[in-house]
Amino acid sequence: MTDQVMAAIDGSQFSTAVCDYAAWASLALGAPLTFLHVVDNHPQTAEADLSGNIGLGSREHLLEELASLDEKRAKLAQEQGRLMLDAAKSRAIEDGISEPGIRQRNGELVETLSELENDIRLLVIGKRGEMAHQASEHLGSNLERVVRSLHRPILVVPETFERPQRVLIAFDGSKTTRKGVEMIASSPLFKGIAVHVVTVGAEVADMRSQLDWALKTLSDAGFEAHGEIRAGEVEESLRTYQQEHDIDLLVMGAYGHTRIRHLLVGSTTTAMLRRASTPVLLLR
CATH class of the missing domain: 3.40.50.620 (HUPs)
Structure with missing residues (x-):
């Protein structure tokens, strides 16, 4: 299927x-x-050590017992x-x-x-x-x-379910996050849900243009869209915005937009996941 x-x-x-x-x-x-x-x-890592360290009795018998325990445990x-x-x-x-x-x-x-x-x-x-x-x-x-x-x-x-009402997209203008905006705009998953787009960085013309594109894409698809560029540290800025606007679902790219990109999970994404009390949708 x-x-x-x-x-x-x-x-x-x-x-x-x-x-x-x-x-x-x-x-x-x-x-x-x-x-x-x-x-x-997977077998217990200590079992091989046990079988080699018991001086009394048959090692073969012990291995049979361990195999039997493994079978029972698996069942x-x-x-x-x-x-x-x-x-x-x-x-x-x-x-x-x-x-x-x-x-x-x-x-x-x-x-x-x-x-x-x-x-x-x-x-x-x-x-x-x-x-x-x-x-x-x-x-x-x-x-x-x-x-x-x-x-x-x-x-x-997280541990408890709450139907999402407000979504935050962490947006940096990268290919992954632009794809995320387009995915949300075309997906029925977020219909009727307010979407916030936040960029963390300097208020420069290119970044404003990227944010305007994201908001227009969402608005044209019928979403109530809000956007903002915030200065500061990325994780703290996103978390503060999330708390201020009662965001209950966060959308992020799984790739870091930094020199550690090759590690696949960016440091900001990992930090947000660790501390998140709301669901996080990771895009690739």
Whole structure:
């Protein structure tokens, strides 16, 4: 099934919001919704050490025991995943999705999503996974790897769902952010939602021209569009604007517009993701 909203769920506290945001996006886009759960069957790194360090008993017997435990652990993980997928499907139906799909795969999340990339129109994923530390400044390592490897829009969501009413586009005139403006202008996802376009930098003619283009593109598409150029540090300026205007969804390019561009995830994007309490739509 191509052109679908795909929601990656696990046992984290973000999964309920992932379900709700994915259902919202699926209905708005008129696109099918599929929930994905990936069972990571990687062996425990300590097991090899254990098998080599026990002096009593048979090493072969211990390896058999460890293999048996791995098999039991994998079966339990699969069963837990099926229960989560069933619960997600039921929640999506309550949200108005007629036939949500479910998929369970063995392997690693990043590799699985890369294999399914051609089927994905929008990926919805939580800010952190179930194995991540719960500190608010922490960004899940899986998420960073997904953003680096996937060439699809990614909606990174917080712990609770709130239907977006005001969207902020972090705009720097780059190809990625111009494409983002055009995508929002043509997408049914944001219909009826006020769109704010903010550029951080000096008030120069070229930047004003770029911003005017963005606002006209959105206005011509029927959006209530607001724009501003602000001086200052990028992350702080965007965060301040977001708070002043009660923005509940942030749109950013996943590429940095700096010398660290080759790292794929720009420093500003990563910092905004770490501290965001609202969903962030990352564009590639």
